[in-house]
Amino acid sequence: MARPVVSEDVLPQPIALGCVAGIGAEAWDRLFGSPRPAALHPFPELEGPRHRAVSTPGDLLFHIRATRVDPCFAPAAEIMRQLRGVDSWDELPVEAQEKVIGGTKLTNLELDVEGSHVDVDTVLGPDGTEQRILRAAMPFGRPGQGEFGTYFIAYARDPETMLRKMFLGEPPVGHDRILDFSRAVTGTMFFVPSADFLRTIPARRPPV
Ligand code: HEM
Structure with a gap:
């Protein structure tokens, strides 16, 4: 065999x-x-003639x-x-977490909650269709520094509208509730060109 x-x-x-x-x-x-x-x-600090142990x-x-x-x-x-000590997100009962997100935790079913993360981030384009976004967030952590979070990376035609709604808020719902439990520490926008564009970049800049 x-x-x-x-x-x-x-x-x-x-x-x-x-x-x-x-x-x-x-x-x-x-x-x-x-x-x-x-x-x-x-x-004790050890101070030798040439070297020091701090x-x-x-x-x-x-x-x-x-x-x-x-x-x-x-x-x-x-x-x-x-x-x-327990951090505030973990202190929230699952039901309250689900209201902040706008979806069920285990089964990931959408919940209709005004002002929730999913509600605020659902943005309609001029033709009434939902704006598309490809989310590719990654968890990261440096346990020694007590630093944990989400490295949020997403691809969208217009991410700024979503971010404006999240952070600046719009009446009557205000800002995205997810921000009460997380703090943005970086934020950068990039243009992702097509493969054809990348192929047309000259290998070297021509001499001036
Ligand atoms: C602290 C950072 C963030 C966390 C922890 C987070 C978490 C989540 C979770 C748990 C969901 C629902 C479950 C799912 O569909 O995967 C969700 C949905 C969503 N998030 Fe975030 N998110 C974050 C930041 C953002 C940002 C910055 C944007 C937009 C620029 C965004 C856009 C969206 C959208 C559009 C949906 C709904 C997707 C759908 O309709 O299926 N999120 N997010």
Whole structure:
């Protein structure tokens, strides 16, 4: 019988996830009082004749390791969530989240909610048809910095109208409710030329 050919890459690999927790001297005093472990004290700056080892503060260390980097993300995010407290979106009951978005969370069915994200972002063109947009958003995160979000990338003929409705609002609904739970930190617009246009670009600028 012929054996199926399976690339090693597609087989589940063991990930050997582990985490070491460390506690700094000041955090130890605050959390557990005395006695403090004998050798635990704030790291002293070491100033040699030519080189200096700096001392920087640190209360807690979570050294998360695995054979791949992606399994480290969820525990790191959870630790940051515990330290910072629950953030406001997660505090909202699912029903309220669905009203903000204008769609059901699990089944992704559209809900008719005035002022919801889907409602505000549904823009009709002059001929009454819905303006098309190809959304290709990606999640990103830097758990160490407590930074999580959506890298929103979309392709549309007129993205500005949607963004104006979202941020500036229009009576009677006002701004998009999704903005009460997220903060825009970048925003750039690009023109995506056709492949034919790219083919016509000369390899080098002619000399002036
Ligand atoms: C914080 C950033 C954003 C988040 C988290 C977000 C999330 C969502 C979610 C959960 C939905 C409904 C489910 C789905 O159809 O996938 C949705 C729909 C939609 N979003 Fe966003 N969005 C964001 C930003 C934007 C921006 C900046 C625009 C426009 C420039 C936009 C345009 C739309 C449109 C047009 C729909 C409706 C699609 C449809 O009718 O099927 N979104 N978004």
